[in-house]
Amino acid sequence: MISQAKHILLPTDFSECSKNALNHAALLADKFGARITLLNVIDPPFNFPTNVDGVIDYLQENAEQHLERLIEHVDEQYPKRTFKLKHQIRIGKPISQILEAISDLNIDLVVLGSAMDAPTRKVLFGSVSTDVILRSTKPVLAVPEGVKHVGFEKILFTTNFRHKDLRNLEHLAEFAKLFNSEIHVLHVTDKEDLETDIKFRGMKELVKEKKIYKKIDFELKTSDDAFIGISEYVNDNDISMMVMNRYIKSVIGLLLDKNYAKKMSIYSTVPLLVLIGE
CATH class of the missing domain: 3.40.50.620 (HUPs)
Structure with a gap:
């Protein structure tokens, strides 16, 4: 039952779209008494011309910094928050790693962003969100880019x-x-x-x-x-x-x-x- 969700997964690519999704996840976690796990997936650049391990190390360090800033953002929005917020970095294809995380971490609800480039109607992060929607074993809340109001009236x-x-x-x-x-x-x-x-x-x-x-x-x-x-x-x-x-x-x-x-x-x-x- 979604109202009894105790563990929320928020996959993030550090875009404004996924940051907006985090605002919705924080509201739900605060209301449910749930905890949030932020997940960033690094897709290995196997065709990169230099040392792959070195590149991945750099990407992991960069991801850690971004994740820490996201946590600071939540702390500013919810200075008296009671819900726990953790983060995790995985390496692999985004969709497979997200689905594995849902199972491994005993997730009850997935909250993610769905973005689109308006002039070209090219799906950006939305391609991942739709794959998760079709394959997730748990409920998924997809928050479109540009949605500013956080509420469920x-x-x-x-x-x-x-x-x-x-x-x-x-x-x-x-x-x-x-x-x-x-x-x-x-x-x-x-x-x-x-x-x-x-x-x-x-x-x-x-x-x-x-x-x-x-x-x-x-x-x-x-x-x-x-x-x-x-x-x-x-x-x-x-x-x-x-x-x-x-x-x-x-x-x-x-x-x-x-x-x-x-x-x-x-x-x-x-x-x-x-x-x-x-």
């Missing part, structure tokens, strides 16, 4: 009525209680039909019967493109965080499917929390 929970969606909504409600957040449950469909209406009404009634949380609203929206429908809802309702459910698919399914969770992590203007479905 209005949370959007998207659903396709999969059987684990209700469980994840219950977990999200516990999170929302900590921040007194509103939860907006949204289903986007390309056409309104009886089956969709029955599922939507059924989920709404079930949530009401279970008394999961008082501040929950439900919305059924029609759009030819789910991504566009979700984006419009985010903009129209001043959403501060989106939540999507990731379901395990076959390799070919990942290659062929649009995969909206991946798409949203790249183009989103608000933080995206991806929960594990099945």
